Structures are given as structure tokens and as C-alpha cells.
Amino acid sequence: MIEANGSPALTFRRVSKIYDQVSGDGRFALRDVSFSIPSGEKIAVMGRSGSGKSTLLHLAAGIDVPSRGEVLISDRNLGTLSERARTLLRRREIGLIFQFFYLLPHLSVGDNVALPEWIAGSSPSEFKGRVSELLERVGLLDRQNDNIEKLSGGETQRVAICRALLRKPRLLLADEPTGNLDDENSELVMNLMLELASSEGSTLVYVTHSQELASLADQVWHLHSGALEAS
Numbered sequence: 001m002i003e004a005n006g007s008p009a010l011t012f013r014r015v016s017k018i019y020d021q022v023s024g025d026g027r028f029a030l031r032d033v034s035f036s037i038p039s040g041e042k043i044a045v046m047g048r049s050g051s052g053k054s055t056l057l058h059l060a061a062g063i064d065v066p067s068r069g070e071v072l073i074s075d076r077n078l079g080t081l082s083e084r085a086r087t088l089l090r091r092r093e094i095g096l097i098f099q100f101f102y103l104l105p106h107l108s109v110g111d112n113v114a115l116p117e118w119i120a121g122s123s124p125s126e127f128k129g130r131v132s133e134l135l136e137r138v139g140l141l142d143r144q145n146d147n148i149e150k151l152s153g154g155e156t157q158r159v160a161i162c163r164a165l166l167r168k169p170r171l172l173l174a175d176e177p178t179g180n181l182d183d184e185n186s187e188l189v190m191n192l193m194l195e196l197a198s199s200e201g202s203t204l205v206y207v208t209h210s211q212e213l214a215s216l217a218d219q220v221w222h223l224h225s226g227a228l229e230a231s
């Protein structure tokens, strides 16, 4: 069991995720995983393909539910919430970044960043300043009105980071955020993500296959066939 001091942003208590298989017993995607991450901490998660990294992030985000055990976001047990309540909590408190961006192709850079606020029903005057502030931080303010499809891979991921941070999430979860970028852009994007998470006070959990990018975190965790080890 990996324990941490301070008030935890994210806690797993003996969490397992078991998928049904066509034949034989279920397959453990996560096996008895326990940890608590103090607020503001940065954790890199490494492990071979299929070791359970994405599963861990999906459970942390409440996108999926554990087969056994409990997941808590700032002391709130996701297992006690309805799917609707989990979705609302995710929108309010969690920022998600994926390898393939998931931005909307026909919208501008600024509108892609603003999307979570549009969904929340806010009016543009409430979030315009925040969108500009974030785009400025990642060096893309002058691209605000461009169509997102004009941007390079590295630029697109910087937009995705802005969108994830828009509502000042307490917890930022990133699944191979630089998996689609070259080395130079990977480092730039990763540094920006770490810097922004620090200045915004977000707790960050990111999956990476790069030892170098993992070493930028406060702790590096390794998953082996669904079981967690710290290093």
C-alpha cells in the first residue's frame, strides 16, 4: 500500500477491475490497488501495454466503476454517487487529457477551449478572459480564431491542455498526452502541463512510456499486470 501525508486529492482503496472473458475466469485489469495522492502532487504512471494504466485513469475519473474497492475524489466516495452525480463531479473537478486530443474539428481554437463552459451553460462574458489567459500561457493566443484543424499536433495538444484546465480542476488526468508527438514537442507539452498544473494547484496523474518525461513527476509508479509498485 502506498500512503501519503496531507489531504488526499485522489484515493483508491483496494480497487480491482475485472473484465469478463469469453472463456475462463475474469481478467484483472487492476488488482487490489491502494494509494492516496495529496493535493498538488504529480504522479507519473508507467507500465507495459495492457498493464492497466488507462483503466486506472478511467476509474479515477468516474468514467468507469471498480469491480471491487472504493475510489474517492477529495473524500467523496464515487461508489455512493449516481452516474449523473459522477458526471457532474467530473465536469466540475476533473480535467482530462488524452493521446488523441478529442477536440471538435469544425470549431475554432478558442471555442474548443471554451467547450466545457458552453456545456455548463455559462455565458461567454464569464469565460472569455479565462480562455485568453490560458491560450496566452501556452503561446497560442494569436491562434484563438483559427480553425483547430490548422494546428500542428503539439499545438493541438496545448489547446487540449487549456480545455482541461479551463474550469480549474482539482485533479488533472492525462493518458499518454504526448504519445502522438515527437520528442521535442513531447517535452515542451509535458513541461507546459506540469507548469500549468503547478501554478493552478491541480493534482496531476499522467501516463507516459517515456522514462525521461516520467522523471519530471514527484513520484513514478509502475503497473505490472494490474498491480501497482512505486519506485
Ligand SMILES: Nc1ncnc2c1ncn2[C@@H]1O[C@H](COP(=O)(O)OP(=O)(O)OP(=O)(O)O)[C@@H](O)[C@H]1O
Binding pocket: 019, 020, 027, 028, 029, 047, 048, 049, 050, 051, 052, 053, 054, 055, 056
Ligand atoms: N472494455 C474492456 N473489456 C475487456 N477488457 C478490457 C477492456 N478495457 C480494457 N481491457 C483489458 O484490461 C487490461 C488493461 O487495459 P488498459 O487499457 O488499462 O491498459 P494500458 O496499460 O492503458 O495499455 P496501453 O499502454 O496499451 O494503453 C488489458 O488487458 C485490456 O485488454
Ligand SMILES: [Mg+2]
Binding pocket: 053, 054, 055, 175
Ligand atoms: Mg492505455
